[in-house]
Amino acid sequence: MTIKSSHLLLLLLVVIFGKPAQTQETASNPIIYADVPDMSMIRVGNAYYMSSTTMHMSPGVPIMKSTDLVNWRLVNYAYDTLADVDALNLQNGKNAYGAGSWASSIRYHKGLYYVTTFSSTTGKTYIYTTPDIEKGAWTRIQFQPSLHDHTLFFDDDGKAYMLYGNGKLSLVELKNDLSGIEPAGIHQVVIENASLPAGTTIGLGAEGSQLYKLNGYYYLFNITWPRGGMRTVIVHRSKKITGPYEGKLALQDQGVAQGGLIDMPNGNWYAYLFQDHGAVGRIPFLVPVKWVNDWPVLGENGKVPMTLNLPPNQSLVPGIVSSDNFTRKRNERDLPLVWQWNHNPDNSLWSVKSRKGFLRLTTGRIDTSLLTARNTLTQRTFGPQAEASIEIDCSHMKNGDIAGLALLQKNYGWVGLKKIGDRYHLQMLNNSTGSPELVADIPIQQSTLHLRASCDFTNKTDTAHFSYSLDGQTWNHIGTTLKMSYTLPHFMGYRFGLFNFSTLQPGGFVDFNHFNHSPVRWHRSGE
Secondary structure, eight states, rough: OOOOOHHHHHHHHHHOOOSSSOOSEEEESOOSHHHHOEEHHHHHHHTEEEEEOOOOSSSEEEHHHHHHSOOOOOOOOEEOOSOOHHHTOOOOTTTOTTOOOOOEEEEEEEEEEEEEETOOOTTEEEEEEESSSTTTTOOEEEEOOOOOOEEEEEEETTTTTEEEESEEEEEBBBTTTTSSOTTTTEEEEEETTGGGGGGSOEEEEEEEEEEEEEEEEEEEEEEETTTTOOOOEEEEESSSOOOOOEEEEESTTTTTTTEEEEEEEEOEEEEEEEEEEGGEEEEEEEEEEEETTTTEEESSTTTOEEEESSOOOOOOOOTSSSSSSOOOOOOOOOTTTEEEESOOOOGGGGESSSSOOOEEEESBBBBTTTTSSOOOOOEESSSSSSEEEEEEEEEEEEOTTEEEEEEESSSSSSEEEEEETEEEEEEHHHTTTTSSSSEEEEEESSSSEEEEEEOOGGGGEEEEEEEEEESSSSSSOOOOOOOOEOTHHHHHEEEEEEEEEESSOOEEEEEEEEEEEEEOOOOSSSS
16 A cells, blocks of 8 residues: 555654644634623524623623624624713713613514613613614613613513513513603512522522513523522523513523523524623623423533534634724724723814824823723723734823823723923833832833733733833833733723823823734743
8 A cells, every 4th residue: 555645745744743733613612702791682584683781981882793603793882972971971080980881681673673771870771772783873762760680572462671670570561662661561570589599698689681582481591699609590481471480590600691592593592691701801601502391401411511513713803803003994983893982082182083094192181090081992802812002102292191002990000101391201000909000110212102011811810011112123021010800890801992191281192003903922021
């Protein structure tokens, strides 16, 4: 028997270089290794749409689209501005960190898309509608009170409801025009203690409601958290929307919880859920579902599988995060959907048109820190490792201005330039402990330079460091390692942030030439 020369060559290459890597043929969990919490999901034909929570960010309630349940891209937001109030504007000492708008509900009914949310900041419930979820504008309805973690539901008789609450879950009937709660309609507690299937010692009461109707049953998904345990999925069902409901513990593995059901055109079912994953945030998982005796059975032998019989995951770039050279063609958005402002921006103080190919941020007031500064422009970080770099021109700064590249959360860090008198100082600030510390201060002779932030979320390592380059080629580490922490006051995974704020006199500006997601080269000390 002879060996073909091509086979011999392949065998020789394997001996020299090792076995070639296998091409990924199936999907893996998490399906999105980035902060996309509180998902709600629908399928319309062959397209899937998902809404999520971004709280104090503007625009808010991101809408994402997929055709395979695995690979998603941003297509819209439900609103540009939730409300024009001090807390959402970062004005008069107020902020909306960790607040703004919370868990949403997305539905499709009689040719219209509905996205609903609620806000402790404003005390209101919001309903956004559009016939074109990808390109259309939204019509907004708002009313009081704020219905916590509600799920919008259209029943077969045409009536609309919201089921909401924490632990004790209530049902309200809405007016025909959805403008508020129907005074003469149903308004009652339907489950007195929805956490009970998970035990009697509960830390987080059942919430995050998502309601469905299938085969004559109403199915209600909730999350709860037993003390000393983990986030847990609870499912209730009933023949009537008002109950009585019977409940089961549906999944308790790896803390993967909160979400609901989605079906595929081929008849397969999944649960969409998320997992707390340290500093990167709350990341989406898919869990297979089988139906047994009219109950959804989640997982494989009660476990969350790490591989799925679905198309393989592709890069989050450019659908969820993306590089940007700030050059715009006619009719393009000034800012692609991957960008969100930290709180409502002052639109008079930023531009991508003042200087072609640059983002300009101008200071309009005096601030004391990154967390109080307005007009910080952000994108999600992502796992397992993420790196972003910028080029910044600070030649039009005023004395006391600080601008650069940040990793934004309560325990933030940044690298940037500060103008002190007529000189520039390259600085790195580390706020790992909650007490900001200026750990590097280097006088430099130039006002244009390159800055980089590198994050490692592998196995919840949750560390980052910063670098700089004077020419865009040779990079130097600066400062100390940022220990990133997911904190409840911000309730959000770390974000890359472009910032500029004044500590002495407003009116200066900086120009960002580009923002690049680059392949991660995990530099430890020297570059």
